[in-house]
Amino acid sequence: MAFRSWPARQLALLALGTAAITGLSGCTIVPGSTMSRVPSTVFGDTPDEYERANVDIRYIPINATVLSHYSMNKIPEARPYPEGMQEALSAYTYNVGVGDVLTITVWEHPELTIPAGSFRTAAESGNQVKADGTVFFPYVGDTHVAGLTLQEIKQKVRNELRAVIRNPQVDVRVADYQSQKVYVSGAVKQPQILPVTHQPMTLVDAIEQAGGLGEMAAWDRVTLSRDGQVQTVSIRELFQFGNWSKDLILQHGDVVHIPRNDADKIFVLGEVNRPQSILMGREGTSLAEGLASANGINENRADGRGIYVLRNTGVKRNSGGRLVYTATVFHLNAARATGFMFADQFPLQARDVVYVAPAPITRWNRFLSQLLPSIVATDNITDIENAN
Incomplete structure (x- = not known):
């Protein structure tokens, strides 16, 4: 096959692409997944109104200092009932009602x-x-x-x-006992209506009387509805570490709901061998476990220096009335030996997005895969024009 040099126009286009990939390797001009800084467009207060959303991002590198606050091995302190609850339990009396x-x-x-x-x-x-x-x-x-x-x-x-x-x-x-009831629903083994008796009933008592937590129970998001108010309680520390300060005394009309953990997913994307969503483990899921569930990072395409955990922390309006999306981005540099040790200690939360950035050569190859067909097509058009 004879070698034929490309015209100056095609070479200039290729050189322009090279400059772009070198200077803008982190921008969305490169095909494929990238960490874009472009703010998203969202619906406003009315269906036909759009507004540009501001994004307030907090950046935190995953290191030894951060792990002192977030570590998987940080065991909460076992605590007894608070003093006020001890007194309430001791002073509890049952008041007879209609139907008893x-x-x-x-x-x-x-x-x-x-x-x-x-x-x-x-x-x-x-x-x-x-x-x-x-x-x-x-x-x-x-x-x-x-x-x-x-x-x-x-x-x-x-x-x-x-x-x-x-x-x-x-x-x-x-x-x-017929006059006073507590309702236990959701991911327990025996959802039921429990009578309030002369013995005080706590949140733990109600869950145990309902057969205990089911396999799909989200024990970090137990809700207690009382008098039109909803309180979210994490009973993980209570059951797992004996932190009794999380327990509550129940009363007539309370509704205890234990949601399922189907929605407690983690999304592992980017340069991993099998991008997917995984369910949070009841004991928690570390960043290393999340990556392992996706069959690990792709050694040929991934940049170990760019492993990110994106965590949505809510939406608010600023003083001008604009929507502000708040998020935290945790960054792990796994190119060093300590990187995966940190990953094993960093706890993920439900709905976290784990993103593994592509290596520079991967972005370059993807750029060429999009650019070269255009160059070849232009070259073919030039050949046709010359033939005519």
Whole structure:
């Protein structure tokens, strides 16, 4: 095959491409994945309104100093219940409500107590609190008990019976708790409605009574809905490290929801052998584990100096009313021996994007793969023109 030199026009175009790839190797002019600095265009407040979004990016290199705050091996301190909660647990009392079934016993007066018998439970033979908050008892009649503690009801019945019984000995218990409920839903083994009883119920108690966490439970995002307010609680530290300061006392009407972790994914992109999304592990996922799940970085195409973790930290509006996207970019230089040691200690979070940058030669090859067909086509056109 005879060698034929390219015309000056084609050589100039190739030289221009070489200058571009040398001077702008990090810009989006190069085909393929790159770290672009161009702000995105987003919808405004109305469907037909667009605005240019500002981006507030915080850059953090992954090094020994950073790992002292973010390390996977940083074990939270085990903590007991806070003082206020200890006092609340000790002072807890149950207030009887509508629907509860009471067993009222007057000692040495069995005629006042309906025996349960072998075919009737205590709940079936007890005294149910009616819709108006009252309960009926012989010689007492309908007496209001809703909202009272068992001790207060006991004293009230005793005072009423003194008119017919000398020094009555009264005992009051709840045979069936029906008035107050806590709802446990989501990724637990047995979602159910739990009765609030005379024993205080904590968040841990409710989850355990519902069979414990399911395999797909996202225990970092447990929600507690109360009186129209939603609180997010991470119970990972509680279950894994014994940090009891995360526990809460539940009350009537609380809804505890344990979401599934299907959405807790990490996205590994760029110059890895198998770009993909992976589910976060319950014990956490390190940067090294994320890269390994993608079959590692591609040794032929990747730039070990450019491994990035992109973390979205929210959207806000600045003083001028413009949208501002806030993000944190963690940068790991894995070209050094300590790089992957740092990667093994750096914890990823759900929805993180791990991006491995291409090596300069990879960007050059991709540029040529796009540029050379244009040069060849131009050369062929020149040949046709010369032939004519």
